[in-house]
Amino acid sequence: MADRVLIFDTTLRDGEQSPGASMNADEKMQIARALERLRVDVIEAGFPSASKGDFASVKAIADEIRDSQICGLARAREADIDGAGEALAGASDPRIHTFIATSDIHLRAKLKMSRDEVQDIAVAAVKRARRYTDNVEFSAEDAGRTDSDFLCRMVEAAIDAGATTINIPDTVGYAIPQEFGDRIRMLRERVPNSDRATFSVHCHNDLGLAVSNSLAAVENGARQVECTVNGLGERAGNAAMEEVVMALRTRADHFGVDTRIETTEIVPTSRLVATVSGFAVQNNKAIVGANAFAHESGIHQDGVLKERETYEIMTAESVGWSRNRMVLGKLSGRNAFRTRLQELGVHLDEQQFEATFERFKALADRKREIFDEDLLALVNDEVTRI
Numbered sequence: 226m227a228d229r230v231l232i233f234d235t236t237l238r239d240g241e242q243s244p245g246a247s248m249n250a251d252e253k254m255q256i257a258r259a260l261e262r263l264r265v266d267v268i269e270a271g272f273p274s275a276s277k278g279d280f281a282s283v284k285a286i287a288d289e290i291r292d293s294q295i296c297g298l299a300r301a302r303e304a305d306i307d308g309a310g311e312a313l314a315g316a317s318d319p320r321i322h323t324f325i326a327t328s329d330i331h332l333r334a335k336l337k338m339s340r341d342e343v344q345d346i347a348v349a350a351v352k353r354a355r356r357y358t359d360n361v362e363f364s365a366e367d368a369g370r371t372d373s374d375f376l377c378r379m380v381e382a383a384i385d386a387g388a389t390t391i392n393i394p395d396t397v398g399y400a401i402p403q404e405f406g407d408r409i410r411m412l413r414e415r416v417p418n419s420d421r422a423t424f425s426v427h428c429h430n431d432l433g434l435a436v437s438n439s440l441a442a443v444e445n446g447a448r449q450v451e452c453t454v455n456g457l458g459e460r461a462g463n464a465a466m467e468e469v470v471m472a473l474r475t476r477a478d479h480f481g482v483d484t485r486i487e488t489t490e491i492v493p494t495s496r497l498v499a500t501v502s503g504f505a506v507q508n509n510k511a512i513v514g515a516n517a518f519a520h521e522s523g524i525h526q527d528g529v530l531k532e533r534e535t536y537e538i539m540t541a542e543s544v545g546w547s548r549n550r551m552v553l554g555k556l557s558g559r560n561a562f563r564t565r566l567q568e569l570g571v572h573l574d575e576q577q578f579e580a581t582f583e584r585f586k587a588l589a590d591r592k593r594e595i596f597d598e599d600l601l602a603l604v605n606d607e608v609t610r611i
């Protein structure tokens with residue numbers, strides 16, 4: 226089995242489905258360029274049949290980006306597939322991603338179709354997509370809640386029709402990790418032609434389990450993960466790209482597989498997506514939150530200053546921060562205080578240092594964070610006092 230996991234970024238498609246996150250063509254192009262620098266394998270650039278604007282931006286991205294595959298989403302309908310084929314014509318490696326729902330609730334309440342009808346439509350859609358490219362992805366929407374026997378049948382039929390990637394979405398974020406991992410393993414074991422396709426997962430975050438479910442799928446043979454920058458996406462969002470990538474990289478000892486992502490581009494890309502989408506990143510967000518590499522307590526600061534790995538499992542620099550950060554506050558100790566003064570070029574004798582440290586602690590009791598200006602004012606006071 227391949228030891229590389231493909232990263233399929235859907236920030237521009239599912240991410241844009243976050244209520245309030247719609248982006249214009251120019252913003253989408255900026256994000257596509259950032260994703261190419263990040264070296265994502267596949268950029269899902271949009272849903273060409275959704276609107277003229279979406280068609281135009283998928284086309285513009287397909288015409289320009291060269292180092293990532295460009296994908297367009299299409300319902301299992303001729304017009305959608307033809308639209309995607311047309312929008313992607315200029316891509317260096319175009320992918321058409323066609324989908325239809327397979328769970329009983331979607332068949333009954335939404336599609337009002339039988340299983341046989343859905344299977345026939347999926348097969349026809351995949352075959353039509355193959356007229357445009359040999360890089361065709363089929364998604365069984367709501368696969369997480371689909372009857373296992375029927376899902377096996379759908380996957381087998383889609384592969385026979387020419388799908389090269391089979392995506393198993395947990396559309397409503399209902400799955401839990403072990404069960405979802407088992408589902409991927411079951412499909413790989415039971416579907417007779419499963420070795421002819423790459424298995425992919427697309428997990429939503431309704432229970433906060435999108436990343437865990439994606440990783441469980443990788444443990445069970447999935448070799449593509451669909452995700453978004455900052456975890457943007459419909460409702461509670463999708464699996465966060467930065468978390469999936471850094472979990473695989475940091476715990477390579479466990480997973481034994483990696484991605485080709487240029488991780489130093491993670492933070493700049495996250496910032497761009499936050500600005501463009503208007504969705505700010507929470508401070509305590511893993512990897513890209515302002516506090517992800519910030520240490521406040523004296524014990525932690527002392528540990529990190531002595532040896533970084535005491536409290537850091539990856540470096541801030543490896544994901545694109547300029548450095549980790551010691552937050553000076555009431556919990557900080559002498560080591561962090563002295564280090565920051567040295568970094569600011571301040572030299573105090575021991576007596577001045579102790580007096581300044583005492584006044585720093587008193588200030589920190591009144592003020593949540595002590596900034597460099599505060600420190601310099603304290604130092605100035607101390608030095609001019611003598």
Ligand code: KIV
Nearest residue numbers: 324364366367394396
């Ligand atoms: O969540 C989902 O099922 C989707 C599909 C279109 C892959 O976004």
Ligand code: ZN
Nearest residue numbers: 239396427459
């Ligand atoms: Zn989705």
